[in-house]
Amino acid sequence: MAPSTALWAAGLLTLVSNIRAVPVVSETTTTVFLEPTNLPSPYAISHHNVTSHGPYDGPPATTTGALSTSILAPSIAPAPPPPQIVEYEADGQLHGDQPMPFTPSGGIGTNGSKPIYKVASDFDYQSLALALYHEWIELDLFHWGLATFSDEEFEEYGITAEDRHLLQHMADQEIGHASVIANMLGPNAPKQCTYNYPVSNVAEYIDFNQKLTRWAEAGVYGFLPHLNSGPAANMLLQSITVEARQQLIFRQFGGQFPMPEWHTPGIPQSWAWTLLAPYISSCPYNQTRLVWQNFPALYILNQPNPARINGSAVWNETTGGYANTLSTEGIPEDELCINSEDELSDCKAAVSQNRTVPLSYPGREVFLKWDAPGQLVGPNNSYVTTTNVAEPKFAAWLSQLNVTYTPLLNVSLDDRTAYTIQPNVSTWKNNPAVNGTMFIALTDVDLFVTPYNVTMVNPHVAALAVYQAG
Known part of the structure; x- marks a missing residue:
C-alpha cells in the first residue's frame, strides 16, 4: 500500500x-x-505487471456514469476579469513593498507558509486522479510493447536496443510519476487497471503512444494553472515536463519531426478523460470514480497516416475512434515510408525527419463521422458518453494558442457525417496553428475561448478526436 x-x-x-x-x-x-547524512527516500507506490489485456467482457456495471452531486447550472456564466490584473501597471517598476531583499511583492504561496503537498479541493482531487489514470496506463503500455513485439520487429523500424532501453526507462519514470500523484491524493487514489490497446504492430504501437502521451500532457496543461494547491501543481509540473519529452521521443520513434508546433496546447479534463477511458478495460472494485464527461467518438475518415509516404492520401486507415491510431493494414509495401530509400520520404526512427510530403495542409477536406451518445465506455463499461448538442455546426481545431472554428459542410444527422476544410491560420507569422498532434471537436456554436478558459466550450461539444496534422 x-x-x-x-x-x-x-x-x-x-x-x-x-x-x-x-x-x-x-x-x-x-x-x-x-x-x-543518510537521506531516506520515500517509498515508490506499489505496482505490478498487468497480465490481462483486451476489451472488457465482464458483467454489466452496477454503477454507471460520472461521479456527481447537485449541479448548480448547465454551464458557467462568463464573468469580468479580476480587477487586480486589469489595474496592475506593467511598466517595469516596483509598486509594492518587498517582503525580503531582491524579492518583489505579489505572487501566490510566497508568504512563508509551509507547503503541504496534497490536494485542496474537489477540483484538485478529480484533476490529479485523472492524471494518475494516465500514469498507470503509460506504465503498463510501455512495458506491454516491449513484451509483445520482438527485437526484430522493433529493429525493422529503426528502434535499436538502446532505444528499447530508453522505452524501459520511460516506463520506470511512470513509477515515480504515479508515486507522487498517489501520495498527494491519499489512500483512495485510483489503482492500476487492465487495458485494451488498438494496435497490432510496432508502427501502430508507436503512433498510439505518441497520441496518448500528447493528450495526457495537454490534459495536465489545461488544469495545472487552475489548481487550488500550488504545492501540488509544483510537484505535478515536474512530472509533466518529462511526459512532454516522452511524447517527443515517440514522434522520433515514429519517424516524425519531433516538435513542429511552437506551443503545446492544453485541453479540458473531460477531453483527456474522453480520449483515455475507451482504452481502460476494468479496474479494481470500489475504484475511485471520476466526475469528468465522456463525449462521443469522432472518426476522422481520412485521418493523415504517418506510416505512408504520402500521409494525406488516405481513407479509413485507422484502428478506430478517439485516438484515430494509424493502421498499416492493406497498404502496399512500396507506399510505406519505412521502406522508402529516399531520405526525404522515409520514416525510420531518427532524431529528426524532414519529409517533403506533409501529413496535412490548409484547404484539405477532412471527412468526419461521429457516434451517437449513450455508448458504454471506460472501466468495466461503467461510464456513458453524453452530449448536449443536437446538431453540430462547427469543427473546433484546438492547437497551440488557438481554437479555430470551421463550418461543417454536407451535414447528415441520420448518418452523423460531415466534412470541413482544414483552416489556413497562423499563431505567428510562418507558424501554422494547425500542426503536430492536436485535437478536433464538433460543436454547435463557435464560442470564443482562449487557452485559460477553453473548458467553457464543453457544453457545446458533440464529439472529439485526435487529429494528426503534422
Missing part, C-alpha cells in the same frame, strides 16, 4: 532537515559546510 499523504509530506521534510553542519576551522576563519 502507498504511504499516506502525511507520510509523504513528512518524508519531504525529512529530506530537507536531515542535513548536519560540519565546521572546518583554519587559522583565521571558521567555515560551515552542509553535509548530507
Whole structure:
C-alpha cells in the first residue's frame, strides 16, 4: 500500500532537515559546510505487471456514469476579469513593498507558509486522479510493447536496443510519476487497471503512444494553472515536463519531426478523460470514480497516416475512434515510408525527419463521422458518453494558442457525417496553428475561448478526436 499523504509530506521534510553542519576551522576563519547524512527516500507506490489485456467482457456495471452531486447550472456564466490584473501597471517598476531583499511583492504561496503537498479541493482531487489514470496506463503500455513485439520487429523500424532501453526507462519514470500523484491524493487514489490497446504492430504501437502521451500532457496543461494547491501543481509540473519529452521521443520513434508546433496546447479534463477511458478495460472494485464527461467518438475518415509516404492520401486507415491510431493494414509495401530509400520520404526512427510530403495542409477536406451518445465506455463499461448538442455546426481545431472554428459542410444527422476544410491560420507569422498532434471537436456554436478558459466550450461539444496534422 502507498504511504499516506502525511507520510509523504513528512518524508519531504525529512529530506530537507536531515542535513548536519560540519565546521572546518583554519587559522583565521571558521567555515560551515552542509553535509548530507543518510537521506531516506520515500517509498515508490506499489505496482505490478498487468497480465490481462483486451476489451472488457465482464458483467454489466452496477454503477454507471460520472461521479456527481447537485449541479448548480448547465454551464458557467462568463464573468469580468479580476480587477487586480486589469489595474496592475506593467511598466517595469516596483509598486509594492518587498517582503525580503531582491524579492518583489505579489505572487501566490510566497508568504512563508509551509507547503503541504496534497490536494485542496474537489477540483484538485478529480484533476490529479485523472492524471494518475494516465500514469498507470503509460506504465503498463510501455512495458506491454516491449513484451509483445520482438527485437526484430522493433529493429525493422529503426528502434535499436538502446532505444528499447530508453522505452524501459520511460516506463520506470511512470513509477515515480504515479508515486507522487498517489501520495498527494491519499489512500483512495485510483489503482492500476487492465487495458485494451488498438494496435497490432510496432508502427501502430508507436503512433498510439505518441497520441496518448500528447493528450495526457495537454490534459495536465489545461488544469495545472487552475489548481487550488500550488504545492501540488509544483510537484505535478515536474512530472509533466518529462511526459512532454516522452511524447517527443515517440514522434522520433515514429519517424516524425519531433516538435513542429511552437506551443503545446492544453485541453479540458473531460477531453483527456474522453480520449483515455475507451482504452481502460476494468479496474479494481470500489475504484475511485471520476466526475469528468465522456463525449462521443469522432472518426476522422481520412485521418493523415504517418506510416505512408504520402500521409494525406488516405481513407479509413485507422484502428478506430478517439485516438484515430494509424493502421498499416492493406497498404502496399512500396507506399510505406519505412521502406522508402529516399531520405526525404522515409520514416525510420531518427532524431529528426524532414519529409517533403506533409501529413496535412490548409484547404484539405477532412471527412468526419461521429457516434451517437449513450455508448458504454471506460472501466468495466461503467461510464456513458453524453452530449448536449443536437446538431453540430462547427469543427473546433484546438492547437497551440488557438481554437479555430470551421463550418461543417454536407451535414447528415441520420448518418452523423460531415466534412470541413482544414483552416489556413497562423499563431505567428510562418507558424501554422494547425500542426503536430492536436485535437478536433464538433460543436454547435463557435464560442470564443482562449487557452485559460477553453473548458467553457464543453457544453457545446458533440464529439472529439485526435487529429494528426503534422
